[in-house]
Amino acid sequence: MKSAVETLNPTRVRLTVEVPFEELKDSLDAAYKKINQQITVKGFRKGKVPARVIDQRFGRGAVLEEAVNDALPKFYTEAVTEAEVDPLGQPEVDITELKDGETLNFTAEVDIRPSIEIPDFSGIEVEVDTVEVTDEDVEKSVEQLRERFASTSPVERAAEEGDVVTLDLEAKVDGEVLEDGVASGVSYTVGSGELLDGIDDAVKGVEAGGEVTFTSELKGGSAAGKEAEVTVKVTQVAARELPELDDDFAQLASEFDTLDELKADSRKRLADMKQYDQATQAQERVLDKLLELVEVPVPEKLLDDEVNTRKHNLEHHQLGQMGLDLEKYLEIQGKTAEEFETETREAAVKGIKTQFVLDALVKQEEYNVSQEELTEHLMRRAASSNMSPDQFAQAIVEQGQVPLLVGEVARGKALAAVVEKATVKDTNGEIVDLDDEEEETEAAEAAAEPTDTAEQKTDATAEDEAGTKAADKAEDKAEEKTEG
Known part of the structure; x- marks a missing residue:
């Protein structure tokens, strides 16, 4: 031949x-x-x-x-x-x-896959947010915990903001009651905005036994997106009562004996979260700087496939679970179809370039992935997928996606190496030491996660x-x- x-x-x-x-x-x-x-x-x-x-x-x-x-x-x-x-x-x-x-x-x-030359990236400098936990942050965290332990008791007065009301609802479209438009005994917190547009204004000022009618666009069901005439009957008004912020509350809501201990733990947890966010921010900004240094041509067909994959996943998976279509989603986001198309294409280009560059770096530096590293990554992916590690591992093996996971870990190691050589400062001008290895690795793998289409295309079954x-x-x- x-x-x-x-x-x-x-x-x-x-x-x-x-x-x-x-x-x-x-x-x-x-x-x-x-x-x-x-x-x-x-x-x-x-x-x-x-x-x-x-x-x-x-x-x-x-x-x-x-x-x-x-x-x-x-x-x-x-x-x-x-x-x-x-x-x-x-x-x-x-x-x-x-x-x-x-x-x-x-x-x-x-x-x-294009031939890519990785330039010297040791001079990369980025700025990230300062890790700072204020007293206000701690108070807000404790208040959110307090809200979870609130109790309710019926009151004989009109509904107010924050009250929990029990409702019977009936929705009509074009004068006809919808089969799925009737509900009774619905518990709703006034002001939460979680049920129907306009319902908060409708029920405020209404006492138990009172009834009110208003119009609203239905968010789901057989008539999703249509204007409906909604009749609401308030069957009960209950006031929410928050527990006192004292040592008894700390013992009720946590494993701590005192409120001071609870607040100290909240401060530590908030600091850990902000440090992780800072590490993720550093990874993303270093990656952006690295991509600016490298000329990366993108195959047009691969790009089209990636754009279509992203749009399909959004429309048929994410939005479907929320009961939304693309048109309604764009309306909520305040975007035009053209803006959405542009943003999706830009994100796809970045995803493909990221994979190409980091894969080139993996090859250049000959990064290997150990079984321990792969297992740790699998555990994190399983947790984010709401699956047990065994279930996730079985699905990965059955679908032949183990090489994809190996690629994710290798790219994460490559990006972590770039970040290690970069200069990272916070907004106060202080050098940031990303010394939490596990946190840094997890953030790097998340930032370096590949595009689905590009990864599938390289797993060549073409032959x-x-x-x-x-x-x-x-x-x-x-x-x-x-x-x-």
Whole structure:
């Protein structure tokens, strides 16, 4: 087999491959054997039909088509290896010549991972937020905990902000009561804004037994997005009572004996959270600086696929769970469709560039991933997916995604190494020491998490499917030869 590679642009090549016909012998034998198992010819036992009879009855073209489809992935893989390119996704294969008994020539165009040179990044400097926990922060945290332990008691007065009311609701659209628009005994905190637009203003000032009607756009159900006439009957008004902030509350709400101990723990937890946020901020800003230093061409098809993947995940997974469609989501965000498209594309470009650059750094520095590092990363991913480690690990193995996890960890190590050499200062001008190794690693892996599409494209199954792509063209060529 002979092959040559032509660079079409920094992210795409054309492979030209010439295969002597004798190298198709194994695939031709396999083709005859496969066809033999699928046909019945009078006078011959099943599976024992001679090749010449198959050629006469079913045409040499059918055999050539089967043989070429079987052989193409192998020859394509050999050409890729010989050219020393890193393909992304499936190739576009074109059979340029097929002469029975003489030669098979084909071309394969495929996107490739671009060659990237990593410059000296030791001079990167970034600024991050200062870790500072104020007394106000602590008081707010304790107050939120206090809210969770609030009790309620019925009162004989009109509903006010913060009260918990019990409601019966009925929604009508175009004068008709909706089947799923009736509910009774609904508990609702006035002012929370969690039920229907306009309901807070409607129930304020209404006593138990009172009824009020207002219009609102429904957020979910069979008439989501439509204007409805909603009738609300208040069956009970209850005032919320907060516990006293004292040592008894500390013992009720925590493992601490005193309120001072509870506040000290809250301060520490808030500081830990802000330090993690600071580490994440450092990773992201260092990554942005690194990307500015490197010229990274992005394959257009890969970019289109990544944009479509992001939009699909948003529309069919995230928004679907919230009972929203894209139009309503954009309205809430105050964005136009054009702004959304631009932002999605920019995020996709950054995701792909991030993976390319960090993968190049992993290769350059020869970073390896230990079993312990992989296990720790798996545990974190399982927690973020609300799955047990065993469930998550089983799903990863079944879907063949272990290499994806290895790639995530390696990229995280690469980014952590870049951050370690960077100068990170807070807004007070103080040098920030990101010395919490576990926290730094976790933040780096999160910042370096790859794009789904780019990762899937590089996990090349393309070689195995190259033959299928060429099936029709191989058949055409084969028919030309047998008819001739």
